[in-house]
Amino acid sequence: MELTGHNLIGGREVAGTREGIRAINPATGEALGPDFPGLDGAAVADACVLAWEAFREYRNSSPAVRAAFLETIADRIEALGDQLIERAMQETGLPRARLEGERGRSCNQLRLFAGVVRDGRYLDARIDPALPNRAPLPRPDLRYNLIALGPVAVFGASNFPLAFSVAGGDTASALAAGCPVVVKAHSAHPGTSELVGRAVQQAVRDCDLPDGVFALLYGAGNEIGTALVADPHIKAVGFTGSRRGGTALMQVAQNRPEPIPVYAEMSSINPVYLLPGVLSERGKAVAEAFVAAQQMGAGQFCTSPGLVLALDGEPLDAFLDHAAARIAASPCQTMLTPGIHQAFEQGLAALEAHPAVTTQARACPADGNNQCRAGLFVAAAADFLADERLAAEVFGACTLVLRCRDAAEMLQLTRALEGQLTAAIHSGAGDEALARELVGELELKVGRVLFNGFGTGVEVCQAMVHGGPFPATSDSRTTSVGAAAIQRFVRPVCYQDVPDALLPPALRQDNPLGVPRLVNCRAE
């Protein structure tokens, strides 16, 4: 498939008229063709009108049709074959194995949501039958289910060119819910976006769905994204990226005549707790596992371990020595974009220059462009508490280790943390009491608490939460990964004494879809 550099709107290829984007190979610095000229505002509005028109039909498509559509997207992405992997490697600097894994995960995710749609549990169908003889007043027949919100704007993320991008978790869950999707491609991987976008567009055709169900837009700067979120036909937003970008979109969405929900996944330093028992028992093994987690994907994960807390003392020193040696000897990896590399270097320079911070290790300098020189830093917990700049995320393989005087200080610091995606507790013999206290504190701070591991692997399943209190996300009530992600794009409607033939299928008396329902407060 030859890349065209065109936007995909309503089943057509639309050439942009504005400034063009060109991908840059971060490993070589070379610009990659073709040029992707950006859209103007009128074309954005066209895409949104088409999405709204498609919504009227698509929201009422049967679960079987929507599930088949999601599976067809997965098939079409797989059918892109090696071209997709090679282009993504060029655009992101990520290695083949990682991208192949990410493709597998993305296709599994689409298939998971096909299952969620077929199952129908997410509709939360409830029926309170009429009680015509109830005194003093009869009860009408009341039925409840969730319906699609409307067209969703999705912003591709730089760090997951497949799993959080054109056909990633936001798109899969929105399409599953019955919402058309208008994607703003991330400017760092426009070619990968076009390939995936054309796979989705082909799946729309294969499944005979209205063209407006999917669109893919390009644009340099913020203009296109802002116009998209402000468009009256857009009813929700999915975003993964920086805190600044996410909060800017939240403002745009709140200032609309009709405010809409924004699901922005933004900023997290993912504290890791190394409790005394585990440091004594197996500090060295934990140091190795920690360095492996920190280095994964050059630390360019939302769930990368950016903060480690441990009690001060010899076991911590031994952990640090071991981790430092591993990091100093670790190979450098190419970062996703020159901008990310520059911000990473600035973040590390600020830590190196901070009077309260000791540099424990940096990876060796390497030849090549945009190389991530991983960093390990140490500070006292009290200094961290005294300077909120130390709590800012440095995106990439960078970890600050905090020496806590005692368990009380560890708990105090935990209470002072901002919201996070994950927290990991490493716990050994004798640690249970402290671990219990930490779980109680961390539940209030994070979306996922895990033991004896690191948050970098995010399983796509029923029980996953990839979310958390602000600023980890803009809406702690939701997750952007896992089956519950579909709940972001639905809202409840109650039907009172509505004739059976006019009810949504899930609420009809004979339950033609066979969805699980709560009838008279009992599960059926």
Add this chain to the structure above:
Amino acid sequence: MELTGHNLIGGREVAGTREGIRAINPATGEALGPDFPGLDGAAVADACVLAWEAFREYRNSSPAVRAAFLETIADRIEALGDQLIERAMQETGLPRARLEGERGRSCNQLRLFAGVVRDGRYLDARIDPALPNRAPLPRPDLRYNLIALGPVAVFGASNFPLAFSVAGGDTASALAAGCPVVVKAHSAHPGTSELVGRAVQQAVRDCDLPDGVFALLYGAGNEIGTALVADPHIKAVGFTGSRRGGTALMQVAQNRPEPIPVYAEMSSINPVYLLPGVLSERGKAVAEAFVAAQQMGAGQFCTSPGLVLALDGEPLDAFLDHAAARIAASPCQTMLTPGIHQAFEQGLAALEAHPAVTTQARACPADGNNQCRAGLFVAAAADFLADERLAAEVFGACTLVLRCRDAAEMLQLTRALEGQLTAAIHSGAGDEALARELVGELELKVGRVLFNGFGTGVEVCQAMVHGGPFPATSDSRTTSVGAAAIQRFVRPVCYQDVPDALLPPALRQDNPLGVPRLVNCRAE
């Protein structure tokens, strides 16, 4: 019980230091004692700190304890006996039967949430057991449930002094979820608020819960409410009132360092569709039912029928004549406050003066203060579409009837409506095709679609939705009435490889609470 005029904070009675509120009997204009001096900002912060401290314990209280607490509140409210009803009558002008019904409904609501808590389905517990042998990577043990958000600020509503006030739906659902509640009393019924507040305070003591679980604050103007929503210990807001008040709180909540969700139920004109078949078949009966619904509580319901749409023609004329005669002969009722009465009169005066609007009926003037003279007005659908002022809610017994040229214009007008709480379709022989089209449009506009009735009765049950797209509410994904209202005050947390003893009870292997769970994608 003698009224003290004191705020209730942390189990204590706290005398305010600011300007006092006095209730006014709207039927007589007389001021009612005692004086309720308002709090200052420092006292608000105290109440929020206490709520946060209480949250740490209360959120982990067992379902049995929380359910018993909710039931004890209901018992304590009932034990207030006639004093509550008489004070509420004095403060609101509402008749005894209505207030007795509202008390029953409020207590049923508390008991419904006790059942929701005991049942545990709202926790949405999910378990994906570990798959240690999965290739290429094992799956960890992942468990998911919903936990309480944190202390909730609740604003009492003028129009439901019991059901949407100190111990109304917002408070009941927040307490059920495990969230302490800080109530800002509505200034129109401070005595009713104190009585109910002391019943709740007593229930806190009866159940040996931490004092900070409940607080009741007074204050004139917006100062106290703004301080409450801005307080960092408050994690969500429940509000029922005007569009201006609700959007102001949304702004405050969004501008916090940590934005929080606001559940504001604000503005709705609740369109009623009278289709041709029904007007021919039983126009007179529908006119009588309509006038009864319009007059209920002097129209001071969020779900009052403010807009009627019908095809122009003789059947509509007959309906209007009949409804007008009924309204002209209807007795006046006392409105809730002088402010509401004044706004009502202004709203009707604007309609009477509008060049495109015909006054079809006004109820006769009556002696007495703050009397609601119900109004019925008529305009052409095209004029309504041309002037958005005609779509503004006039709170009280006021309805604008729109003559639609044809079904297409009715549908066009429907598409142009703002979000609404309810829409009612009256449908008879031959109306099914149009009714079907309307249901499809109205699903996108409202929280509840009903047939052959009016939205004024809001059943408290599993399947109710009292919500809808903006500006009906600030968050269309939620309901403020019914079992699903609890979902506003929870968020998901995932537990990965967490030792069984440290898991929330709902997720432990032996399921000690016996809650429904999804294990390996199957309901257990």
